[in-house]
Amino acid sequence: MARANLVGALAFLALAAAAPSLPPWLVSLATIAFANALVVLGLMVLWRAGLVSFGQALYYAIGAYCVALLSRFAGITDAFLMLLAGGAAAAITAFLVGTLLARYREIFFAMLSLAVSMILYGTLVKTESLGSTDGFNVPPATFLGYAPHGGVLGLWLFWVVLGTCAIAAILVSAYFRSVAGALAVPVRDNEIRVEFLGLSVNRLIHLKLIIAGALGGFGGALAALAIGHVDPNMAYWTTSGGFVFVTILAGAASVAAAFVGSLGFELVRSFAVDVLPGTWQIILGSVLLVTILFLPEGLGSIFLRLRRSEARTP
Amino acid sequence: MLTALAIFTDGLVYAAYLFVVAIGLTLIFGVMKILNVAHGAFYAFGAYGAATAVGIYFDRGLPVAGGFLLMVLAAMAMGLLLGLVLERGVLRLVYGKDEVIVVLVTYAAFLILEDVIILVWGPGTYAAYQPLVAAGSIAVGNLVLSGYDIGLVAFAAILAACATWALKRTRYGRLLTVVIFDRETAAAFGINVTLVYTVTFLLGAMLGAIGGAVMAPKIAVTLGIGVEVIVLAFAVVAIGGMGSIEGALIGALIVGLCRAAAVHLVPQLELFVIYAVMALVLVFRPYGLIARAQPRRI
């Protein structure tokens, strides 16, 4: 376990160090990919307990719009401040929504989470002051007073995203090893039994919803800074669907898979949109189908199998 | 007063269209316990198919009724083809697996089919307004009602009546009801459940496509109509009760009237109100308004 953490930490450091020598489009793509990976990490927390949320775009959009509103109407441009604000706003929303949502499972959970995210979408689309369907732009971020431009801005955003991801990865890994995190599987297997052993499953799930919501908010906030623009589509169900897609691909076993999967997804998506514009959803859908049918534990299971086979060989 | 009447008629028309779209979805869920995201693709294919049919048929001086018939037939053909490919090709592989897994499989199929539309019809917009114009309009007091809309409401009503009658009175309908309640027992009694599943899925697909066909003259047939409609259909089915035809009717009426009220009174709430109602209903009745009692588990 400690070894996986070390490898992960090294990977993050390597990426951070390599960034200035990489082409700006790649840095930009990786920034967005890792911001989205935070949302996927949140979905993983839920997926392990057997829950699939088709409404994480709610928190993504809250994080993003929080950033956009602060910079547009309050003149705040500090990336760290906006990041924390976006995450906090999403966490509070998750707490409130979770009091309701924690009572539902399976299809009904998926549908209710979808409905709540569509409520936000419906509200954003019809709100003129927020630009309705066009959304509006986000001014460039500053970093504790430092205001870079161009390529350097891109680098700093990347480093902030990397740092956030590293912290999130450590915290979520620790959570998975804790009782609350480890009970996800028993809850998925047999919820009634967990209740009869003395634990409130609804409260456990409520905690998971808050964690997933907060991660979604941080992801959205970072995405808004990276893209420089927010629009209601960030709350649309297809955005939620995209996050679910990467989660299935990555599987629930390995935290690293969220980042690798998200990066892979963004790379394939931009490649496919460039080279095979009319068919990239066909590719996406097919990959999803193949993963579900033949690799139900996701790509993360490959990591796990590698780790287990290492443990066995002397 | 006029506003109230306008809300009522608008709501009824919208409800009619929602019902035609949602009945296939609820049927498939009721029998197969599958929440079919690809239903949005059935709708889209139906709309595009109808638009193509309209383009071929209308403006040639041929009888109008034939045009309507052609639209419906084109839709049914689309539904049949897609339904077969999806059910026999893909769904067959995931029967019995976790409900959520099956939803994800239908979502994957939906993504693929969305691109197939671009491959076949391209990214442009199709207009199929001729049937709308051909149906004329009727003036009722100060209100002008489109003949097409009236026909749509009548069609939905007839469909609801037929579906309810078919389920309760015909042999196939009763077989379906048995399978809805308990698949294993039905199989143990010798009912060919696989066949029932296939036929049901094809029926649901055709109904979804017909939903698209009847809407084609009223909308701009372009990319993304499937994506929009599937969430609305979910809302209808979730409110009414998944697997229930009466539920689909009630859900459609509620959503239709709420939306019409919003459009006329507070337009900014148009989308908000639909999903707010859905969330509200799910809070008090997670299984929908027309729900069946759940058996004891331990």
Next chain:
Amino acid sequence: MTSILAVRGLEKTFGNVVAARDISLEVPPQQTAGIIGANGAGKTTFVNMITGHLRPSKGSIAFEDRDITGLPSRAITRLGISRSFQVAQIFPSLSVLDNLCAAAAIAHGSDRILGCAITALRSPRTLAEAEALIELFQIARFRDSRAITLPQGVRKLLDIGMAMASWPRLLLLDEPTSGISIEEKFDIMDVVMAALRSRKITVLFVEHDMEIVARFAERVLAFYDGTLIADGTPDKALSDPRVQLLIGGAKQKLAVLPRAADA
């Protein structure tokens, strides 16, 4: 404390169906009582009400002189009542050890969810508890097997073991030997009863097999149509003519055996 469990006038209706009617009884500490009755007689409903899965329509339940009527199951578990299930409720994808660790972790863990977010599942404490239970139920050779692969008898033992992780003072067993072959029933019950007695636990067990009831119970509670029709020692209750007529008793069963021996 005179009785560990005191039930007065307990009743449960589901719409028009009266599943339990006017049930009153008192159980002294460390007694082992068998609950018998035909299917649908209200035995599991009774167990579900005591353990908080169902709220009684009328009446009261007191545990160690404290009113627990209508409390949710997890509160009742925390107060010292546990149960096992007719169909063993275990965690199929975890190993036997992890099943017991999870049970121990929940039992000894914090009531606060946030406390759960910090402690580990396989801590020294939960491991010790899990190993102790494995030894108590003699299932050491299944320690690392995934629960889904276990034979029925071991599943039931695991189920009971998980219920014991919280060191309950009252344990309700819902058909502990159901689904287990006749040869194994007595052995399994021997292990279970020895384990329970070693921890001084009061036991109420639901059983259909009258021989098991006659052998292991100090007292028999007979249910019929939602009410108690007999309450006494096995000899008295099982030879009660009403019990023999409505539920079937040891006498009927023995009547079958000589004939088989004759043939």
